[in-house]
Amino acid sequence: MSLRISVFGTGYLGATHAAGMAELGHEVVGVDIDPAKIERLSRGEVPFYEPGLPELLRKHVESGRLRFTTDAAEAAEFADVHFIGVGTPQKKGSYAADMTFVDSVIETLAPLITRPAVILGKSTVPVGTAARLAARVRELSPVGDDAQLGWNPEFLREGFAVEDTLRPDRLVIGVDKDRPGRIEEVAREVYADAISRDTPFLVTDLATAELVKVSANAFLATKISFINAIAEVCEATGADVVELADAIGHDARIGRKFLGAGLGFGGGCLPKDIRAFMARAGELGVDQALTFLREVDDVNMRRREHVIGLVEGELNGRLQGGKVAVLGAAFKPESDDIRDSPALDVAGRLHLKGADVRVFDPEAMANAAKVWPTLTFTESAAEAVKDAEVVVVATEWKEFRSLDPHAVADLVAGKVVIDGRNCLPAERWIDAGWRYLGMGRHSS
Template sequence: MRISVIGCGYLGAVHAASMAKLGHDVVGVDTDAAKVEALAQGEAPFYEPGLPELLREAVATGRLIFTTDIGAAADAQVHFLCVGTPQKRGEYAADLRYVNSAVDSLLPHLAPGSLVAGKSTVPVGTARGIAERVAAVQPEAMVAWNPEFLREGYAVKDTLHPDRIVYGVPGGPGSDRGRIAEVMLDEVYAAPLAEHTPKVVTDYTTAELVKTAANSFLATKISFINAMAELCEATGADVTQLADAIGHDARIGRKFLNAGLGFGGGCLPKDIRAFMARAGELGVDQALSFLREVDSINMRRRVRMVDLAREVCGGSIVGRRVGVLGAAFKPDSDDVRDSPALNVAAQMQLQGAHVTVTDPQAVPNAERAWPDLTFAATAEAAAAGADVVLLLTEWREYRDLDPVAFGEVVAGKRLIDGRNVLDPARWRAAGWTYRALGRP
């Protein structure tokens, strides 16, 4: 098929390259000329495993091009909206300016029978509003909502081999226009559907809710185990063993029960807040009031990490040298949006510590976000002369550190494992004072 992807940030770049890999002819459109130029050369403007190779392959075949000219999308059969929906400054609600701008630019180029497929995470009711705007300009075009479920670090796999595909179609499943939209999207996703990927066809509002509900559930699960970590710290229990025990229950499962510093990034925090804001607008805010505590538990983890560092340093971090391992909000990513690791590092710096941060991929982005922090290229350089070391992003190379050799570069063998991924016995045997959230 002929496909356009409007917005070539994280979501759009991955989607465009993946659609070309599936055999479609794709044009990616973005207003950022520098980003477009890099993508056109097959260069990913952010770190995502597997994406550079996929981009180079797709560009080389000629099936994938990038441009700043929205007119290049005019002959596309399906237009994917992949722009960001950040949190509004000073509010919980989602900022839809980029979505609205993308729709405005696309409207003059819609052809009869074309399909606008939204992938951005949006508040309930957005798709219906876009459909009304499209109908006013091109009545024979349609709108569908096709939410994304990407995990940073696995985005290529999640696009080419998704665990489910959701269509929110006009008129709902079974309507005439709904069936047409479904057939068009089935052609787009013919390859993953041939792998028996589950498909859910529903109405606009349900499709919009699927993404926000999924993220809210995952955030709740993370905050639940972190609430248990608070209880474990008060009682001397071990939250990792607790998670293992309850995770064996098939109704609960072990995934997302890793206690520690909590979640961050560009999705979960802003999505649950936007969900709460939209519920308030709809007059059902009490239904999601529990998400306020989910958010609060998550933010408390960051404060507790600083408190732990203060404890192991004898009651004060003023003048102490602190080595921080990790800046990205999660491993296999260079994304520092709402990064718990950077937030903790900045808090400690503001409270008088001398902080040095390292990360395998995120240092350039972290430097732009927090220029007052000091950065190093390696774990050893960040920890040189440190009074305490904090593991805040669980990159494999940090998990594999040799506690004996690593102990030779620090001033004091004090380690706080903010992700509960290290073996306490191994580090303590090497002479380290080991502390972690929710463990004795």
């Protein structure tokens, strides 16, 4: 059944969700306060890199099933289901989430809802937010209790967001158990295609739905920092963290995913979400329950300092003027997202310490240059490594994983490679005469 849907916010989450809803057969309008962004999206142009999304967006803009506007009143009149997909960044000077954009959507949209409608929040928010917003919607909307709000957290992986939208591994719908209304019924209509393929459909209370997302991110961050902490021990003892991760990953209770030691996690979700989770726990008086996340965060940040220390050591303590190639700027491959990127952070810190740093990334160059305009960005990996004394692989793009160590050796001034993601075939580089340094691995 086709529904009329609006999506407020057309950033990474909102634009992907809007295109996905159109692909599922719904009529969709995306809403944003940025006219330039709306103009680009209306031309079928995606203002960020996400595989598969440009094709999906163009397909449904051209079909007329998907359009974009800055007019909230137009969206309120058009749609019966409204999604909130705006950002919840970290507040300046605080670990807490900034709810300005989510609150603004509610304050704008709710008074415009003049017939029964369902609002589904997708943004990652502190627990307790949905109940507060649901009450505010009922207060502001002319239809009162017939304007209903539930929470439908997103679990998108950058680089796989289209797949995760169209074929999610689970759907979580939070409802006010005292006022369930039509939220579950409407959500089942929205996601009928996924449900028909036996996608788990979980209906919870509002607080549980909010906690599912931040708990999932906290768990993943903990798993990544755990293996990076073990990497520190491996480096002190001569053990190999990759072999160790392979061994413990065979335990079905543990699993191998997210046990890749390296530069650590970054991006717009995990770092700010675990910090906001800690802040909210403090507000609730249960801060001790999540104090371990502070060490998770600290371990993650230490790995960046470790790589900088390795570079300095290979340059005999002489970072000033040392020529360093950093391959990678995005926080992960298949993305141009440089928010809290370990790769770009390492490049920037080396630069501030006086190193001559050259950076290349297949997709994130423009974004990186906005944040670090004083860094030198090159047109290719070959240009970045030319005359470098040390090469740092900081984002595990396929292009970097498949580099020919013999060909690279002809370009560099020093055959030293620091594998910040443990993604290179170490023996191949060592056999080609390189000094290879991995994260928690045997070095040549």
